[in-house]
Amino acid sequence: MTTGFLLGKFMPLHAGHQLLIESARAMVDRLTILVCWLPDDPIPGTLRLRWVRELYPDCHVVGHDAVVPQEPAEHPDFWSIWADIVRAAHPEPIDRVFASEPYGGELAARVGARFVPIDLDRTAIPVSGSAVRDDPAAAWRWLSEPVRAHYRHRIVLHGPESVGKSTLGARLARHFDTVQMPEYGRTYCETFGTALDADDLLRIFEGHVAMDAALRRQAGPLMIADTDPLMTQAWAIMLLGARLPAIDAWDDVADLYLVPALDLPWRDDGTRLFGSDLARRQFMDAAIAELDRRHLPWAWVTGEGDARFQSALAAIEAAGL
Known part of the structure; x- marks a missing residue:
């Protein structure tokens, strides 16, 4: 031998x-x-x-x-x-x-x-x-x-309904020539409806985590995600008035969270539930609270169209990503 x-x-x-x-x-x-x-x-x-x-x-x-x-x-x-x-x-x-x-x-x-x-x-x-x-x-x-995973940075679009997360995420993914993890909760609701209970939210959580892990291998140095489990937790607070312990135990957080401001009009697409000004503000507060309770880096994204996109790019550059 x-x-x-x-x-x-x-x-x-x-x-x-x-x-x-x-x-x-x-x-x-x-x-x-x-x-x-x-x-x-x-x-x-x-x-x-x-x-x-x-x-x-x-x-x-x-x-x-x-x-x-x-x-x-x-x-x-x-x-x-x-x-x-x-x-x-x-x-x-x-x-x-x-x-x-x-x-x-x-x-x-x-x-x-x-x-x-x-x-x-x-x-x-x-x-x-x-x-x-x-x-x-x-x-x-x-x-x-395995080495790419060590160096890859993840940016998550985070916030309530109808603030342009999906549109902005897709544009960022094209700009950085990478993939965008779609919002699994949207896929779930379009398939099964919006009458969500704790079991539904846990299925959304599990589906998002599994798909995200698989998709990362296709990403470049940056990966863009349209929400992550922290938004599922915000949904649990809004819908159930309670936290889901499984999500509290989850710790695969992103390097930067971009939070589009409530400066776009709310549009009903058949899966959205919280359209009043009060409900939108409450949802935004719940979303930001999930970031702050973990002391995660996040930045506001403001403006419309190109201005919103440039605001996101500026935040990413400021974070050194």
């Missing part, structure tokens, strides 16, 4: 790392991957370990979190220290050490293995971990879904 070994920080894991791993895996019967990290790394090591294990379940993936020298100049026994680390992670003889850096030759010699270089000059995959960290959106094509 041919054994192989490689190591890296994978901060974050990108297509260059995957080229290394997948090339190595094709050349050996058993591949060990050592994921290394330090306590102050900008991306938690346990998260990077999880990414590699998720993508390569047929490899032996080991984590290493000890504080050790990172460059030969840092310690006179640098190579001996790292040879011991490799032997601890892979006690059996190693046939091949794979790397996309020249250090692989010295490391292989230290553990009695043959060095196999992979894309040393980054010709095949022109990307680096620092470039991804500096601008994840620019490097998006080089990232797999």
Whole structure:
């Protein structure tokens, strides 16, 4: 049986790392991957370990979190220290050490293995971990879904009926070339009617969460959503006068909530219930209260047409998204 070994920080894991791993895996019967990290790394090591294990379940993936020298100049026994680390992670003889850096030759010699270089000059995959960290959106094509999920930001249109959430969300999705998660509650009400009880609202909650999770994989660096479960909770307060504990326990909140103001006229589309000025204000208060009770970032969106769209873009830019 041919054994192989490689190591890296994978901060974050990108297509260059995957080229290394997948090339190595094709050349050996058993591949060990050592994921290394330090306590102050900008991306938690346990998260990077999880990414590699998720993508390569047929490899032996080991984590290493000890504080050790990172460059030969840092310690006179640098190579001996790292040879011991490799032997601890892979006690059996190693046939091949794979790397996309020249250090692989010295490391292989230290553990009695043959060095196999992979894309040393980054010709095949022109990307680096620092470039991804500096601008994840620019490097998006080089990232797999688990890593994209780490960098993806979600913006939710939040607020009561007839404030233009769906229209604004669709326009934002086109602008950012991404997907829009539709309001699942609308789909549910159009199918089953608007006489909603607690069970109906929980079905809306479950449907929205499931569809949102599936749709995220199709999104770019930004994902736009037309409401999320916090609006379902606001509906519960308006319809039932009570909170739903399952939604209170839900914590997959967005990075920014955009709240379109009540400056558009209310229109009855067959699924809307709260059209009076008083009811609209009460619904808006309930919606905002759901954000404030969790101390979530949100911004007003005002104006009509292009002005409303520009107001949303300004809020997104101000939030740094």
